[in-house]
Amino acid sequence: MKRIIISILLTLVIITPTFGELINRYGSTTASFLEIGMGSRPSAMGEAYVAVTGDLSSVYWNPAATAYLPKSSFTLMYQPWLVDINTVFTSGAVVLPRIGTFAFSMTQIGYGEMDVTNLANQDGTGEKFTANEFAAGLSYARKIANWFSFGATAKLINSQIWHESASAFALDLGVIVKTQFFSPTKEKGNGLNIGMSISNYGTRMKYDGIDIIQPIDISLNEDGNFGAVIGQFRIQEWELPLMFRIGLSYQPLQSRTQTVTLAVDALHPNNNAESVNFGGEYALRVSNTGRFFLRSGYKSLFLEDSQFGLTGGGGLELFLIGNRSIQIDYAFKEVGIMGRTHAYTISLNF
Numbered sequence: 274m275k276r277i278i279i280s281i282l283l284t285l286v287i288i289t290p291t292f293g294e295l296i297n298r299y300g301s302t303t304a305s306f307l308e309i310g311m312g313s314r315p316s317a318m319g320e321a322y323v324a325v326t327g328d329l330s331s332v333y334w335n336p337a338a339t340a341y342l343p344k345s346s347f348t349l350m351y352q353p354w355l356v357d358i359n360t361v362f363t364s365g366a367v368v369l370p371r372i373g374t375f376a377f378s379m380t381q382i383g384y385g386e387m388d389v390t391n392l393a394n395q396d397g398t399g400e401k402f403t404a405n406e407f408a409a410g411l412s413y414a415r416k417i418a419n420w421f422s423f424g425a426t427a428k429l430i431n432s433q434i435w436h437e438s439a440s441a442f443a444l445d446l447g448v449i450v451k452t453q454f455f456s457p458t459k460e461k462g463n464g465l466n467i468g469m470s471i472s473n474y475g476t477r478m479k480y481d482g483i484d485i486i487q488p489i490d491i492s493l494n495e496d497g498n499f500g501a502v503i504g505q506f507r508i509q510e511w512e513l514p515l516m517f518r519i520g521l522s523y524q525p526l527q528s529r530t531q532t533v534t535l536a537v538d539a540l541h542p543n544n545n546a547e548s549v550n551f552g553g554e555y556a557l558r559v560s561n562t563g564r565f566f567l568r569s570g571y572k573s574l575f576l577e578d579s580q581f582g583l584t585g586g587g588g589l590e591l592f593l594i595g596n597r598s599i600q601i602d603y604a605f606k607e608v609g610i611m612g613r614t615h616a617y618t619i620s621l622n623f
Contacts, residue, residue, distance in 0.1 A: 302544045303478050303511035304430055304441070306382040306406045310334075311362040312350060313602035313618035317586030318552030319570020321536040323520040324449060324468030329620060332364050332378050332412050334518070335447035335470040336424030339366055339374045340414035344596070348620040355611050359383045366412075373415035378426070382406040389435075402435040410445070419462055420451040430478070430513070437482035443475025443513055455523060466522040477510040515543040532556040536570075548576035552584065563591040563598070572606065580609030586616075597623045 312330025315322035322334040329348045331338030345367045352360040359382070366376035384404040388397035408431075414424030426445035431438065447470035456464030489504035520538035537551040552570020559565065566588040573579040586604035593599060602618040 299544060301512065302514040303439070304406065304408075304432055304473075304513055306360070306380070307408060307430070307473050308514050308516070308542075309352075309354065309360060309382075311352075311360075311380060312348070313586060313604040313616045314554070314566075314568065314588065316352075316606060316616050317568035317570065317584055317602070317604035318534075318536060318554055319550045319572045319584045321520060321522075321538040321550040321552045321570060323447070323470050323518040323538050324466040324522040325534065325536050326449065326466070326522075329364050329366055329376070330362075330618070332366070332376050332410070332426065333362070333380075335449065335468050336376075336412045336414050336426045336445055337422045337447040337449045337470070338414070338468065339376050339412060339424060340416045340422035341449070342366055342368050342374055344368055344622055346620060346622040348618060350616060350618040352614065352616040354382075354614060355608065357385050359385075373413055374424075376412040376414075376426075378408075378410045378412065378428075380408045404432075404434045406430075406432045412445075422449050423447070430475070432478065432480075434480070435482075436484045437480045439478040439480040439511075441476045441478045441513055443473045445470065445472045446474070447471070455525075457527060463527060464523070467520075468522070469519045470517075472516040472518070473513040474515060475513055477512055479510045480508050512543065517541040530558045546576055548579070549574040561592060563589060565589055566602070568604070580611060582607040582609070588618075595623075597621070 310316050310320045311333040314328050315330055315334060322331065325331065326338045326341035329342065329346045347365040350362040354360050361381045364376060364378040366374055368374050382405065386401045386403055389400035389402050390397055408428050410426045410428030412424060412426040414422060416422045424447050428443050430441045430443060447468065450467040451462045452464045452467065453459060454465040485506040485508060487504050489502050518538055518540055520536060522534060522536040524532055524534050526533035534554040537549065539547065539549050541547050550570065550572050552568065554566060554568045557565045568587060569585040571582060572584055573581040584604065584606045586602065588600060588602035590598050590600040600620040604616040606614045608614055
């Protein structure tokens with residue numbers, strides 16, 4: 274156990290100076306919807322979630338966390354994003370004792386209808402077009418020991434803009450280590466949690482479709498059969514938004530009726546500078562009726578010119594017959610001059 278902790282700390286010491294020397298590659302990736310945080314609980318906690326367990330939305334942040342799900346569950350999130358962009362995230366998991374946790378997830382982004390314009394008709398040609406993106410993933414996670422788990426997600430990513438589309442394949446990988454540090458019971462699992470994940474490690478995306486095919490005249494000054502030559506624009510391949518996360522979570526208060534969770538994440542993307550997220554959650558259990566949650570956090574601390582900031586929200590879980598429950602969560606994020614975004618999630622645990 275101590276060797277694992279020492280290895281993690283040494284890794285951080287080695288890679289941190291390296292990250293600081295990299296040049297920020299703004300606007301160098303595609304499928305930016307993969308960077309939109311999923312789940313109301315993590316969103317309300319400032320998206321500091323790589324080391325937090327017990328919630329199915331972890332499949333987006335760190336697939337290893339799903340190994341600690343107490344039972345099978347299903348979740349659906351609706352998130353109206355900026356400028357009339359709508360986001361839907363759904364996920365389901367089946368917990369098989371001594372085998373692991375299998376989960377599926379799907380993210381869909383709809384950009385709505387927009388006017389087709391060109392140089393001659395800058396107010397619109399009268400046509401409309403749409404743009405949509407989605408990612409579908411299959412995950413597996415398992416506890417090697419009560420204090421260590423690993424997880425992986427294989428996902429297919431697709432983006433469509435009018436008649437053009439592009440696809441890619443990617444992997445998410447993650448681990449969680451539960452330590453005895455600061456544990457009030459001196460047992461592993463009740464102390465400091467350490468989580469790490471790599472998201473969107475995969476192939477590049479290249480758009481293709483009928484709109485990049487145009488007739489050209491390869492010899493304007495000569496008569497002949499060159500006026501209807503079929504030409505095609507050479508489209509560049511684009512990388513996915515690769516994200517490395519490492520974080521800590523800790524519960525300084527653990528009792529039968531009350532729990533406090535604190536979390537902090539450090540992020541290193543391939544298309545921006547490093548930043549830090551932090552957040553917390555207070556949970557109150559009301560006899561055998563249910564639980565009430567209050568959450569808050571801060572997103573993108575230390576990131577220059579970031580529009581993100583304060584986050585918050587809450588939730589309510591109602592216990593049902595047969596050890597089942599239904600949970601409703603809400604979250605908001607401050608996005609600077611763009612205003613505030615909201616996320617609504619409903620989950621079933623059975």
